[in-house]
Amino acid sequence: MEGVEFMSQDHFILRRVKALDGFHLALEYADGEKLEVSIAQIAGRYKLLKPLLDTKVFKTAAMVPGGFAVRWAKDDNLELAADNLRARAIEQSGQYSHEFLWNWMHKHNFTLDAAATALGLSRRMIAYYRNGEKPLPMTVALACHGYDVLALKAA
Numbered sequence: 001m002e003g004v005e006f007m008s009q010d011h012f013i014l015r016r017v018k019a020l021d022g023f024h025l026a027l028e029y030a031d032g033e034k035l036e037v038s039i040a041q042i043a044g045r046y047k048l049l050k051p052l053l054d055t056k057v058f059k060t061a062a063m064v065p066g067g068f069a070v071r072w073a074k075d076d077n078l079e080l081a082a083d084n085l086r087a088r089a090i091e092q093s094g095q096y097s098h099e100f101l102w103n104w105m106h107k108h109n110f111t112l113d114a115a116a117t118a119l120g121l122s123r124r125m126i127a128y129y130r131n132g133e134k135p136l137p138m139t140v141a142l143a144c145h146g147y148d149v150l151a152l153k154a155a
Contacts (some may be wrong), residue, residue, distance in 0.1 A: 037085050070085060
């Protein structure tokens with residue numbers, strides 16, 4: 001479509017995946033970001049993913065065609081999406097992922113405009129953060145927490 005600019009999703013497309021010891025994955029995304037994520041807690045939480053806690057199964061980690069997920073043992077039931085893996089890796093490093101903002105907006109039933117007004121940011125920046133196009137700054141995450149406290153006091 002002429003005149004329409006689409007956001008790149010390179011930040012959610014995997015280029016390389018490597019199974020590491022301790023149920024960790026080394027991930028490289030199309031935007032050049034290299035992350036490490038532990039899937040032990042995720043696999044331990046869901047019955048369907050428990051086979052991933054078997055070292056032999058875990059070592060079969062492979063990127064699906066197109067780079068949108070990691071699959072183990074060529075089993076579609078043992079698959080985790082690239083965007084979720086990135087979010088977990090970011091959170092495991094002590095930062096906030098785009099999913100935090102999605103969940104916060106959902107909790108308050110906010111549109112992009114409402115979230116922008118509540119946080120004193122532009123609609124465009126909220127969209128960038130929510131879609132993972134830009135990393136969610138700690139200051140924005142703290143503002144979300146602050147909003148929650150004020151909303152609780154007002155209730």
